[in-house]
Amino acid sequence: xxxxxxxxxxxxxxxxxxxxxxxxxxxxxxxxxxxxxxxxxxxxxxxxxxxxxxxxxxxxxxxxxxxxxxxxxxxxxxxxxxxxxxxxxxxxxxxxxxxxxxxxxxxxxxxxxxxxxxxxxxxxxxxxxxxxxxxxxxxxxxxxxxxxxxxxxxxxxxxxxxxxxxxxxxxxxxxxxxxxxxxxxxxxxxxxxxxxxxxxxxxxxxxxxxxxxxxxxxxxxxxxxxxxxxxxxxxxxxxxxxxxxxxxxxxxxxxxxxxxxxxxxxxxxxxxxxxxxxxxxxxxxxxxxxxxxxxxxxxxxxxxxxxxxxxxxxxxxxxxxxxxxxxxxxxxxxxxxxxxxxxxxxxxxxxxxxxxxxxxxxxxxxxxxxxxxxxxxxxxxxxxxxxxxxxxxxx
Amino acid sequence: xxxxxxxxxxxxxxxxxxxxxxxxxxxxxxxxxxxxxxxxxxxxxxxxxxxxxxxxxxxxxxxxxxxxxxxxxxxxxxxxxxxxxxxxxxxxxxxxxxxxxxxxxxxxxxxxxxxxxxxxxxxxxxxxxxxxxxxxxxxxxxxxxxxxxxxxxxxxxxxxxxxxxxxxxxxxxxxxxxxxxxxxxxxxxxxxxxxxxxxxxxxxxxxxxxxxxxxxxxxxxxxxxxxxxxxxxxxxxxxx
Numbered sequence: 001x002x003x004x005x006x007x008x009x010x011x012x013x014x015x016x017x018x019x020x021x022x023x024x025x026x027x028x029x030x031x032x033x034x035x036x037x038x039x040x041x042x043x044x045x046x047x048x049x050x051x052x053x054x055x056x057x058x059x060x061x062x063x064x065x066x067x068x069x070x071x072x073x074x075x076x077x078x079x080x081x082x083x084x085x086x087x088x089x090x091x092x093x094x095x096x097x098x099x100x101x102x103x104x105x106x107x108x109x110x111x112x113x114x115x116x117x118x119x120x121x122x123x124x125x126x127x128x129x130x131x132x133x134x135x136x137x138x139x140x141x142x143x144x145x146x147x148x149x150x151x152x153x154x155x156x157x158x159x160x161x162x163x164x165x166x167x168x169x170x171x172x173x174x175x176x177x178x179x180x181x182x183x184x185x186x187x188x189x190x191x192x193x194x195x196x197x198x199x200x201x202x203x204x205x206x207x208x209x210x211x212x213x214x215x216x217x218x219x220x221x222x223x224x225x226x227x228x229x230x231x232x233x234x235x236x237x238x239x240x241x242x243x244x245x246x247x248x249x250x251x252x253x254x255x256x257x258x259x260x261x262x263x264x265x266x267x268x269x270x271x272x273x274x275x276x277x278x279x280x281x282x283x284x285x286x287x288x289x290x291x292x293x294x295x296x297x298x299x300x301x302x303x304x305x306x307x308x309x310x311x312x313x314x315x316x317x318x319x320x321x322x323x324x325x326x327x328x329x330x331x332x333x334x335x336x337x338x339x340x341x342x343x344x345x346x347x348x349x350x351x352x353x354x355x356x357x358x359x360x361x362x363x364x365x366x367x368x369x370x371x372x373x374x375x376x377x378x379x380x381x382x383x384x385x386x387x388x389x390x391x392x393x394x395x
Numbered sequence: 396x397x398x399x400x401x402x403x404x405x406x407x408x409x410x411x412x413x414x415x416x417x418x419x420x421x422x423x424x425x426x427x428x429x430x431x432x433x434x435x436x437x438x439x440x441x442x443x444x445x446x447x448x449x450x451x452x453x454x455x456x457x458x459x460x461x462x463x464x465x466x467x468x469x470x471x472x473x474x475x476x477x478x479x480x481x482x483x484x485x486x487x488x489x490x491x492x493x494x495x496x497x498x499x500x501x502x503x504x505x506x507x508x509x510x511x512x513x514x515x516x517x518x519x520x521x522x523x524x525x526x527x528x529x530x531x532x533x534x535x536x537x538x539x540x541x542x543x544x545x546x547x548x549x550x551x552x553x554x555x556x557x558x559x560x561x562x563x564x565x566x567x568x569x570x571x572x573x574x575x576x577x578x579x580x581x582x583x584x585x586x587x588x589x590x591x592x593x594x595x596x597x598x599x600x601x602x603x604x605x606x607x608x609x610x611x612x613x614x615x616x617x618x619x620x621x622x623x624x625x626x627x628x629x630x631x632x633x634x635x
Contacts, residue, residue, distance in 0.1 A: 004508070289503060295464070296462065297520075297564070298488055298489070298495075298517055299517075300489075385459075385464040385465070
């Protein structure tokens with residue numbers, strides 16, 4: 001009967017209830033978006049790191065992968081040391097460089113990765129063939145579009161260009177064998193990949209047998225953090241970064257961003273709370289006589305409180321569910337805007353829907369609905385019956 | 396009616412309401428208002444009492460004390476042999492639910508509930524089984540002449556019909572005492588007469604009624620009238 005009465009009192013002022021629900025929905029949408037924003041980038045980054053199954057990255061000492069132009073020397077020797085650890089299953093050295101390609105009398109610049117196609121984790125082949133031979137390259141859609149090239153075309157690729165003399169260095173003709181999508185690269189970045197030995201051959205002597213990054217897969221069941229510690233002990237020229245440490249570093253970099261999201265989320269939660277409290281308080285004040293009569297005919301304080309709290313919870317939950325849908329739509333829109341930010345990997349999402357985040361937002365709003373109902377409910381239940389009836393009679 | 400004694404034990408088995416030297420003071424700003432000043436009163440089972448007097452004489456305050464929705468400043472209030480003047484909120488609420496039926500001037504039905512649901516409300520609170528609750532609510536609506544209006548909401552009922560639903564609601568848990576505060580106050584003469592007639596029928600069927608009213612017809616329909624003035628009972632003469 002309490003739920004029936006709670007429902008009845010909400011239906012009684014349909015327009016007001018609807019407006020309150022919409023207000024809560026907007027607050028809920030913002031709260032959900034802020035929760036998604038606070039955790040989304042971190043989770044998205046984690047998923048990105050895990051997507052190819054590599055557990056550890058090695059970067060030049062004191063740097064993050066591809067953060068600088070620094071490289072790790074003695075790839076062969078380091079690979080031998082790494083192979084001596086039985087917990088290491090696969091090693092993928094990657095050399096990064098910039099490239100210049102002559103196309104229709106103009107210079108198209110981009111980046112190139114030198115990889116081993118059997119263990120690489122940097123791109124997905126979309127069509128054509130991988131770099132199985134030394135004289136071929138794969139390219140992403142952006143580079144192909146800049147070159148007006150297709151699979152099977154040949155490109156004149158150089159790794160150095162002097163604009164004063166307009167001369168290229170490390171030049172080589174490479175056939176485009178495949179179309180790829182780079183996992184860690186931005187969509188608007190012109191990128192290609194060749195075999196590492198191909199890139200080595202194009203580089204100057206000073207950059208031979210070097211890598212910008214090693215990606216390492218550990219044996220199933222092995223502890224990546226123990227392997228990371230082992231690497232840092234035995235190869236002091238590198239920084240070994242496990243997924244956990246990478247995420248910790250990302251967390252550190254995103255902390256201001258997260259704080260902002262938490263503050264904005266808290267504000268929207270508080271706005272929702274105030275909205276529900278105001279509505280229920282107004283509703284209770286209007287029904288003071290009815291409530292006093294209910295108390296007079298024997299309805300207990302607890303039941304009055306339960307009925308009014310149920311009203312607050314109903315508004316909050318319905319508003320939250322509506323806000324969930326609204327939040328997902330706005331998150332998608334905002335994500336599209338933010339993801340277009342130059343230089344970001346296409347796989348990075350700012351707003352990532354996670355059921356746990358949605359449940360957290362819904363739970364917070366339900367708790368806030370209970371909180372919002374408690375004050376007016378307690379006021380209603382504490383009305384002095386005889387005095388309220390006298391006031392109502394005079395009114 | 397029984398005359399109260401000092402001990403207040405006369406016809407105890409028949410006495411439903413026993414008030415002894417009841418005072419009720421209110422603070423009104425810096426002043427104290429003496430709403431009731433030493434009221435002593437007995438109402439026996441099956442009695443039908445009308446409390447009359449000018450506005451502000453303490454009629455409603457007296458009714459509230461009898462109904463255990465207010466507590467006296469001093470004196471004792473006993474309903475069906477139980478002291479109710481010092482009950483805690485939970486005990487008083489529970490007592491009201493099972494022993495007292497209230498009828499108010501402005502009906503105070505729950506607007507979104509049907510007539511049947513309004514009548515069932517106190518029974519739901521008393522945890523009466525659902526089937527029994529619905530059957531009794533229907534029976535009570537039939538008793539007050541509204542068997543064809545069970546599914547109507549208060550807004551679809553006339554003032555007289557709403558008051559009859561309120562009376563049925565007051566009888567839901569078979570109370571020992573029915574209290575009514577100006578039950579005809581919002582009704583026209585014709586509809587008021589129907590309610591007066593209903594009260595009479597209820598009393599004839601054994602319901603003990605105490606009613607506060609300015610309506611002379613309603614007061615004259617009672618078995619006896621109690622006159623009040625300035626917080627005191629000034630005349631306890633029985634109705635002829």
